[in-house]
Amino acid sequence: MAKEILSVGDLPRKSEVSADEIAAAADAYLKAESAKPFAFKSGHTLDVAKSIEMHPQAKKLLADEAAKLLRIGQRTFDGHVARGDIAYIAIGLGEKRIRKQFDPEDIAQFWER
Numbered sequence: 471m472a473k474e475i476l477s478v479g480d481l482p483r484k485s486e487v488s489a490d491e492i493a494a495a496a497d498a499y500l501k502a503e504s505a506k507p508f509a510f511k512s513g514h515t516l517d518v519a520k521s522i523e524m525h526p527q528a529k530k531l532l533a534d535e536a537a538k539l540l541r542i543g544q545r546t547f548d549g550h551v552a553r554g555d556i557a558y559i560a561i562g563l564g565e566k567r568i569r570k571q572f573d574p575e576d577i578a579q580f581w582e583r
Contacts, residue, residue: 478492478521481510481512481514486510486512487510487511487512487514491510491511492516494508495508495510495516495518496518498518499519503519505518505519507520530559530571530572530573530574531574531577532570532571533547533548533551533570533572535572536556536572539574539577540580540581550580555580555583556576556577556580557572557573557576558570558571558572558576559571559573
């Protein structure tokens with residue numbers, strides 16, 4: 471029988487990994503992106519870098535993250551978005567307050583101008 475591949479979300483639901491362990495895996499990745507796959511006490515491993523690579527939404531940035539990346543203030547960033555200088559991806563169905571995410575490639579293109 472083929473081995474079941476569990477998602478990160480499945481592990482806590484099946485009580486195989488705690489939320490604290492998942493947070494520790496994320497912290498280890500943030501300290502060193504080249505870190506080896508994180509080994510949980512249960513024997514499961516998580517390659518955070520590969521997980522991000524395989525999940526396109528994980529690469530997207532929120533407005534505050536994008537502003538910090540560009541080293542500009544939030545109001546300045548919002549002004550560039552409003553003028554159309556920085557492209558965004560509308561998230562959700564809201565029409566009054568549109569939730570926005572930003573592709574790192576779009577942020578890089580803005581930076582290069």
